[in-house]
Amino acid sequence: MDTIQEYKPLDIQTPVSLRTTLSGQRFLVLKDGKYQFPIGPLGYIPKSGLCFYDVLAPIVNNKKILDLGCGEMGIISLISILEGASQVTAIDIDERCLYWLNHLKTKFHFNNLEIFKSDMFQAVHKKFDVIVSNPPIMPMPEINEKNIHDSGGKDGRIYLNKIMKDALSYLNDNGQLYLSAFSFLGTDTPTGKQLSLKQYALNLGYSSFDVVARKRKILSDNSLTYKQLPYIKTIYPYMKISTYQNKPTTEFQILRLCK
Ligand SMILES: C[S@@+](CC[C@H](N)C(=O)[O-])C[C@H]1O[C@@H](n2cnc3c(N)ncnc32)[C@H](O)[C@@H]1O
Numbered sequence: 001m002d003t004i005q006e007y008k009p010l011d012i013q014t015p016v017s018l019r020t021t022l023s024g025q026r027f028l029v030l031k032d033g034k035y036q037f038p039i040g041p042l043g044y045i046p047k048s049g050l051c052f053y054d055v056l057a058p059i060v061n062n063k064k065i066l067d068l069g070c071g072e073m074g075i076i077s078l079i080s081i082l083e084g085a086s087q088v089t090a091i092d093i094d095e096r097c098l099y100w101l102n103h104l105k106t107k108f109h110f111n112n113l114e115i116f117k118s119d120m121f122q123a124v125h126k127k128f129d130v131i132v133s134n135p136p137i138m139p140m141p142e143i144n145e146k147n148i149h150d151s152g153g154k155d156g157r158i159y160l161n162k163i164m165k166d167a168l169s170y171l172n173d174n175g176q177l178y179l180s181a182f183s184f185l186g187t188d189t190p191t192g193k194q195l196s197l198k199q200y201a202l203n204l205g206y207s208s209f210d211v212v213a214r215k216r217k218i219l220s221d222n223s224l225t226y227k228q229l230p231y232i233k234t235i236y237p238y239m240k241i242s243t244y245q246n247k248p249t250t251e252f253q254i255l256r257l258c259k
Contacts, residue, residue: 004029009047010215010252013054018045028073031082035108040072040100048180048252049075049134055178055213055254060085060130066170067091068120068133068163071149074101074113076132081110089128091118094148120162127172134180135159138224139232150224155194155235156185164201164257171259177206182225183251184232184239187211192236197255206257213254218247225250 007018007028019027019036027036028045039045049071056076061084067076070090074097077090090101090113098115105113118124139156140147152158160179167177181187181197188198188211198209219226226248233239241248 012050042072044072046075053079057083062086063129066128066131069135072097072100088113090115093119121166130176131167132178139235175259177257179255181253184236191238201257208258210256211253212256215252216249217252218249
C-alpha cells in the first residue's frame, strides 16, 4: 500500500504531505490531495521553498509572477499557480530543473506557466507584479558546477545583491520582491563588515524592506550549513548561534522589498 506522511520542513504551516508508492515513486501532495506532483529524477524535495506558501498565498491572485531559480519542482511557480496567479514565468540556469518543471506543466495543463533558461535576468524581457527567489545563499569560498544550487559566493550574498539591484528594472510600479535569506547574512542588522541587506536595499531605492517570515532552522550534523559554520564565522563574526534541542540553529527568513 502507498504511504502518506505529513511533511513539515522548517515547521511550515501549510498542510503538505509526501506520498510514496509501493514501487518507491514519491509525490508532493498539496491542497488536501487535489494536486500530487511527482518528485523528479534529481530527487529534489523542496524544503525552504515551501516556506513561501503562507507568504505568497494571500498576494498572488491575478498577479504576474517571476520565479527566479525555480529548481526542479518549481515549487514557487506551483504555489503561485495553485493560488490564482494570472501568469507565471519560471527561470533557472540549470536545464535539468527546466526539464522536470516542463514535464509537470504538461501533465497538469498549466497553460499560464512559461519556463526558460536564464542566467539571472539575462533572458527576461518583461515586467512583473511580483518577483520571488529562493536563491543560493550559503557562504562558500567559490561557486562551481557542483554547488550551483547552494553557493551564494564568498559572503553568501552575491545573488541576493544582484537580484535586489536588477529586479528594480523588472518590477511594475508598486511591484514587490520576495527573497529568502539567513539572519546571519545581516538582513536587518549587520553581522559582519557588510551593510545590512536592508540598508543596501533602501540605498538602491526600494521604498520598504521587511522580514515577513522567520523560521527556525535546526542544523543537523550532516547539513551543509552546519559543515560551513567555521567558514561562515570568518565572514560573519558577530553572528549569533542559538541552540534548540541541543542542536545549533539559525533563522531562515523571507524578505519583502517594495519598489
Ligand atoms: C536554493 S535552489 C531553490 C530552488 C527552488 N526555487 C526552491 O525554492 O526549492 C536555487 C536555484 O537557483 C538556481 N540558480 C543558481 N544560479 C542561477 C543563476 N545564475 N540564474 C538562474 N538560476 C540560478 C539553481 O539552479 C537552483 O535551482
